[in-house]
Amino acid sequence: MPWRRLATIAFIIGPILALLAFGFTRDARYITSPLIAKPATPFTITLFDGRKLTLEDMRGKAVFLNFWASWCPPCRAEAKDLEAAWQKLKGNNMIFLGVALQDTDQNALEFLKEFNVTYPNGKDESGNIAVDYGTWGIPESFFIDPQGRITYKHVGGIRVALVVTKLEEAAKGIVSAQEGKGDYQPIR
């Protein structure tokens, strides 16, 4: 019967259309990270004040690791929020670390001065830290628990409330399977 034929056609075409529709809802640029709930890769970074800092130095503290660049508008948009979150959380066995990517020292320092950033910041000269953390958009933020495990990742601008919530969760070792997303732009 033709109805059966139509049903068969719909049965074949339906899933294809659904797949097509699903494809359109996806952000082709978005790369889901396989790093959540995995140990954070150790690194050593030279801070802008000349000190060297390793991930091991921060063991035992909840870490907020933020990749940024002075040329990135969403990074500018979140800068005040990050500093406000730092002012709220510092001293609670939590640490913030900013990692400037694809930037010049001068521009990065001007950025830090402009937004009165007081938490430690350094530059990823080789880009190895960025690759180790699978970064592709900017800004990108990682939350690391005191045992050195990544508990949450946020691609794009982030607000004070979310930083506070997720870092408090990281301090307790709570992992968020779902990544966060805000305004971002691909790194260069």
Add this chain to the structure above:
Amino acid sequence: MRTMLLRTLFVLYVLLALFSGPLHAAPAPDLEDRTREIASELRCVVCQNLSIADSPSEMAQQMRAVVREQLEAGKSPQEIKDFFVSKYGEWVLLKPKTSGVSLLLWVLPYLALVVGVIAALWIIRRWVSKKKSAEAAASAATSHSPVDSAWLKQDLPDPDLEDNSARAQLLRDRARLKYELSEMEFDFQSGKLSDADYNALKQEIETKGMAVHQKLDALPPEPTLKAPKRKSPDQKLPPDRTRIRRWQLVSGGVFLMLFGLALGVMLTKSVRPRESSNDTMTGDFLTGTNSPSGETRAALNEGKQAFAHQEFPKAIEAFKKVLVADPNNPEAHSYMGFILVQAGHGDGALMAFDKALAQAPNFPMALWGKGMILYREKKDFAGAREIFENLLSRVPAGEERNEIAKVLAEIPTAGAQKSQTASAAPNSAATSSSAQISGKITIEPKLKAGVDSNASLFIIARPAGAAAGPPLAVKKFDKPTFPLNYSLGQENVMMQGTPFTGKINITVRLDKDGNPTTRGPGDMTGEYKMNPVNVGTKNADIVIDQMMQ
């Protein structure tokens, strides 16, 4: 080519070795080739479908450097690829793995191809066999038992429902067989019956039909012929196959048309050309992100061009068109705001900027416009400062940012505000008296009765000789009372930076709807009788003496 490259690399290496000391270890001669080979299998994370070997991006360079470092460290290509997979997932591999779920990506296309070929062959074979069997059935029908099939298919009157005679019984049997025959033929045509089954069933029905025929022939002739009774409305009729098939064809066609429309709409709505390197080709329909349609974009561009050429009525029309199609378009609202600023509608402009900011809270144009109104017109320095600081934090270094910083530096701080206003007042008074045109506006007695109490008065200054085009300066008075003293100066010019000097024509319009760009019946006009007037004139009195019909 490759030899040349290797030679160049060798020379470079020798130079590097000379300048960097004897401890430098010699790289394997094929390091670059191996790096490139692995890099060509890794996807650039900031490009679209380019390998890191082919991408010129900084990120791809850094990834290539990582590949080279790991090769130098003695890692195998598989280990290096695994490293990148551990950081970015299997997405980073341009060739998916041939194991696990990724195996499906390799197998499915071939599987689909095989299934497609089999299905096509099956359909073609069925078509051919159906055609053959239809021809065979047709010839069998004509050669084998023409009388039986033809007799069964004949339309004979149905017997009366209350008629229980042997003839009536046989006629009912015949009708049943006729129905069975047509059902069977339909099933055969739709492919549900094989040739063998069809022939067997047909023969069976025809045999039964022949028996009925013979029994009917054996009966004595019918004594009286009854007129066929009208069928009762609730009596079930055998379905009309032709009509059903036609209906099915129509519904199939409608389905296909709807399917095509849906696909067309989905594709056109959800795929669009990239407008910039940061843009994506998908997004506005299924992902919920807004993207103006081609028509709206064209209207927006038209409006912007008109605005740039100071053709404000044309710009307003274009932006209105945009806002009809996309009432939340922040760019159109912002431009409308700027036009309203220039027409002296500070409050209206503020509303337009607020509308834009309601949709996009950080829209730079709207922030700039609102900040300027708060600063220049409303003297809300704290509000303006807050907006400009926000704007400054969002705009990367460049000329625009310097401009914002300059305005921000100009805005008086809360403490300095009062003293500055006090000290600035005499200054501005001193400068204004020589660079202004002032006078008195009155209304002719005969028109007084027709004045709308809600009308707005526009004093319009145009350079002498320019009858059309944008005014040089405009001043607006809401609900004016006459006589009205006015002054027009540099602060009223529409385009910032344009000097308010020279010979100027002054006209006024009492506008009923308060919209400076539209004129309508009931609006009243007047002009300075000695036009053009020099800037600095103090008694440029104007009488409103015309009523527009």
